Amino acid sequence: MFSSTSEYALRAVVHLASNPDKPCTTGEIAEAMKVPAGYLSKVLQSLARAGIVSAQRGPTGGFTLDRHADRISVLDVINAVDPIERITKCPIDLPEHAANLCPLHARLDEAIALVQTALGASTIAEMIEKRRGMTTRPVAPTIGRRPIRPTSARPAEAPKRGRKPAR
Amino acid sequence: MFSSTSEYALRAVVHLASNPDKPCTTGEIAEAMKVPAGYLSKVLQSLARAGIVSAQRGPTGGFTLDRHADRISVLDVINAVDPIERITKCPIDLPEHAANLCPLHARLDEAIALVQTALGASTIAEMIEKRRGMTTRPVAPTIGRRPIRPTSARPAEAPKRGRKPAR
DNA sequence: CGAATAGTGGATTTCTGTATCTACAACTGT
């Protein structure tokens, strides 16, 4: 659902938010957050270009957050490295679908919008666990639709259609 | 956000739902829905193994839906070919995170849950456009969180840090 | 100034999802 690039970027930003007093080096973040060090530097560069972190070279250098963690949303970080794409036009290249989205893609886009909204309203500051009680409050009751149930329950195992040798 | 495999599977199922009277061949679906024919056959096999469609070989053969379109959710189709994975344990392999999800991954999982709920409650039947008015009703008001706004607006273009030749 | 530290950017490799091809098995209608 989320790319590992996004995952790494989030871990890095959370780490920086947890250590606001000193610049953190790529190696330090990599080790603390279990991210491949070589790749992390690329990810941090993307975050720097997006204005989320700042880099400082040389000894005592490293990365710091550009603004306070409560002003950075989870969505900001994800969009910096691996933007969430909304569906604005029907990927089926048919004349009928040119103008509006068909119901299918409209629905898929709604799902993406839900994710955008949820992650856009979640700040990095909220993601810092206080190492005490893991304050995971439940969220978003549900949306206004009842689940459907298939007539036949999903077969636990594949039907396994027989394969006789030859008649 | 959604893989092209999922996209293809959904198109195929929507096509079958739109033509419930006769089996549709792979080639027919491929052409109608602009899906690469060779790949579609693999996707249809996955759908068959998941019990969503049935295959019939030989002349007059093709694929048909296993159950009525209003008993198949969009989520069913996606899960058949490219399952949506919930985050059940923290991917950061640290002792502290072993037991519960950290706030970060708890939040990401909530976002995934929203998608599951939304797509699980949407039937394929609802995705068939009646070729009239594209009945896309708006959905899911929003969830209970206000968006945050960064102190500094996201820079429109990358900061473009200077690159002088050599002093 | 010079040495050590740290980020930068390009080339390269690996891996996985996407897509094609082909030989084969199953089915229908004659």
Add this chain to the structure above:
DNA sequence: ACAGTTGTAGATACAGAAATCCACTATTCG
């Protein structure tokens, strides 16, 4: 039974993401 049609399955090719490597530039500190 035969011929033609259609799905099945395995091997293979391709592309983009993930990850690594290395030479280079910038910065700090003695």
